[in-house]
Amino acid sequence: MSGTETDITVRQLIGGMVDSTSGETIPVVDPATGDRVGVVPKGSTDDVDRAVALAVEAFPIWSGCSAHERAAVLHRLADLIDSHGDELARLESIDQGKPFSLARDLEIPRAAANLRFFADAVRQTQSEFFDLGTQGLNYTLRRPRGVAACISPWNLPLYLMTWKFAPALATGNTVVAKPSEVTPLTAHHVAELAVEAGLPPGVLNIVHGVGDIVGRRLVEHPKTPTITFTGGTGTGAAIASVAAPMFKRTSLELGGKNAIVVCEDADLEAAMPVIVRACFQNSGQICTCGSRILVHRERLKGFMSRFLESVAALKVGDPLDPETDLGPLVSESHRATVESAIARAVSEGGTLAHGGGRPGALPDRVQGGFFLEPTVLMGLDQGSDTNQHEIFGPVVTVQGFDHHGEAVARANATRYGLACSLWTRDLERAHRMAARIDAGMIWVNSWMLRDLRTPFGGMKDSGVGREGGEDALRFFTEPRSVTIAHRG
Numbered sequence: 001m002s003g004t005e006t007d008i009t010v011r012q013l014i015g016g017m018v019d020s021t022s023g024e025t026i027p028v029v030d031p032a033t034g035d036r037v038g039v040v041p042k043g044s045t046d047d048v049d050r051a052v053a054l055a056v057e058a059f060p061i062w063s064g065c066s067a068h069e070r071a072a073v074l075h076r077l078a079d080l081i082d083s084h085g086d087e088l089a090r091l092e093s094i095d096q097g098k099p100f101s102l103a104r105d106l107e108i109p110r111a112a113a114n115l116r117f118f119a120d121a122v123r124q125t126q127s128e129f130f131d132l133g134t135q136g137l138n139y140t141l142r143r144p145r146g147v148a149a150c151i152s153p154w155n156l157p158l159y160l161m162t163w164k165f166a167p168a169l170a171t172g173n174t175v176v177a178k179p180s181e182v183t184p185l186t187a188h189h190v191a192e193l194a195v196e197a198g199l200p201p202g203v204l205n206i207v208h209g210v211g212d213i214v215g216r217r218l219v220e221h222p223k224t225p226t227i228t229f230t231g232g233t234g235t236g237a238a239i240a241s242v243a244a245p246m247f248k249r250t251s252l253e254l255g256g257k258n259a260i261v262v263c264e265d266a267d268l269e270a271a272m273p274v275i276v277r278a279c280f281q282n283s284g285q286i287c288t289c290g291s292r293i294l295v296h297r298e299r300l301k302g303f304m305s306r307f308l309e310s311v312a313a314l315k316v317g318d319p320l321d322p323e324t325d326l327g328p329l330v331s332e333s334h335r336a337t338v339e340s341a342i343a344r345a346v347s348e349g350g351t352l353a354h355g356g357g358r359p360g361a362l363p364d365r366v367q368g369g370f371f372l373e374p375t376v377l378m379g380l381d382q383g384s385d386t387n388q389h390e391i392f393g394p395v396v397t398v399q400g401f402d403h404h405g406e407a408v409a410r411a412n413a414t415r416y417g418l419a420c421s422l423w424t425r426d427l428e429r430a431h432r433m434a435a436r437i438d439a440g441m442i443w444v445n446s447w448m449l450r451d452l453r454t455p456f457g458g459m460k461d462s463g464v465g466r467e468g469g470e471d472a473l474r475f476f477t478e479p480r481s482v483t484i485a486h487r488g
């Protein structure tokens with residue numbers, strides 16, 4: 001990366017670190033200050049075609065390496081991410097607005113963990129074998145599929161990019177990745193580290209630029225049979241419509257409108273800090289964040305007084321300040337979208353129990369940032385637009401419920417089905433409700449308790465397919481069932 005933190009020039013990784021053939025750039029803005037901090041190349045379809053051609057060329061070499069050789073390189077990259085952890089966390093914070101401490105303590109270490117996990121997984125994977133008795137035997141060969149297109153969003157930039165390219169590379173595929181042009185800085189730095197780690201040229205390519213050009217071309221390209229995408233539901237539908245007739249394999253991790261269900265026996269003392277985090281971590285810009293809290297009416301009053309007290313204690317401010325809980329939203333335009341969602345909520349009868357506007361007193365350095373208060377709304381029923389549409393910001397609604405069947409029905413009453421956080425001390429009830437909630441991930445008495453072996457993803461309009469663990473290893477490989485007959 002060249003330049004200082006106020007003049008960063010991002011490059012693409014296409015065989016080596018290069019600019020775009022378009023010669024055009026897009027400004028990179030620090031959302032905490034509103035200042036331009038650098039530029040990212042506006043990648044062209046030519047850039048994509050070159051990257052795919054290199055990835056096709058590198059595929060026989062990389063897929064021909066043993067799992068141990070590939071794992072060794074991924075481990076080296078993980079070590080480099082660790083040793084550059086502070087630098088990467090600072091870039092992630094400047095780029096996305098998240099608190100530096102969140103990036104340093106959670107997201108960057110998790111990016112390294114993604115690489116280590118899949119590197120170790122492929123060293124230990126076994127193949128299936130079926131004994132056909134006197135007739136013969138059968139085994140399954142799993143081979144990498146070729147060039148994987150990895151398209152990721154701006155909310156957890158490095159974490160989600162590595163979540164995709166780590167299993168793709170570990171299983172022997174080559175990759176063309178497209179990070180969001182809104183948050184390109186850590187992708188650039190990791191590209192440099194990948195070269196240092198010894199990834200052969202062409203194995204991992206990173207093309208920056210806008211979705212409509214770079215993302216679209218990657219999806220349309222005839223030589224990208226595997227597409228893993230995390231982003232909005234509308235974009236996922238556009239990708240599916242191109243990929244399906246080309247018989248590409250797709251994994252689509254999309255939006256959510258996640259419920260937090262608080263039963264009458266919930267341990268509110270233990271739940272409260274977790275629920276507050278589940279609503280407002282990364283300013284609510286995490287796909288698994290809760291945006292609809294459903295509370296048993298017996299506990300609603302007590303819940304609200306504790307919840308509002310905890311929300312009022314959250315510190316909105318400079319993401320580089322270690323005391324900060326909420327940084328700015330990712331961009332001025334995203335803040336405007338969230339503000340209009342709050343205005344819509346009020347116009348459809350919602351009452352603001354907390355927040356709803358821009359914070360008053362901010363330190364001088366971040367006066368120009370795209371901040372918004374954590375916002376709590378009441379008085380909106382499940383059918384309201386606010387409770388149906390993803391907002392992807394620091395905005396939650398609270399509703400009461402009278403019985404558990406009603407809570408499940410409301411939790412399920414959206415087009416989405418990504419995640420749910422369920423709070424009860426009754427284990428039997430927890431099992432019963434978890435089995436009826438339409439969500440890909442249900443956390444009981446917790447939120448985002450992650451283990452990389454578990455399936456990650458959603459149902460309904462929250463996506464198709466699962467990532468993580470065995471699901472990811474299968475997604476990036478093609479099974480060949482080989483049957484050998486015994487003779488005589």
Ligand code: NDP
Nearest residue numbers: 152153154179180210211215216231232235253254255287
């Ligand atoms: P978008 O869908 O707008 O973009 C995601 C990525 O796709 C970006 O890199 C984008 O590029 C690219 N893209 C845009 N259009 C196309 C296209 N036609 N073809 C191919 N690629 C394209 O999502 P956001 O970046 O706004 O991310 C927020 C969304 O992501 C939310 O809905 C959130 O719920 C979801 N999300 C889901 C997660 C999950 O695991 N289920 C996890 C995290 C987020 P560009 O930036 O240029 O538009």
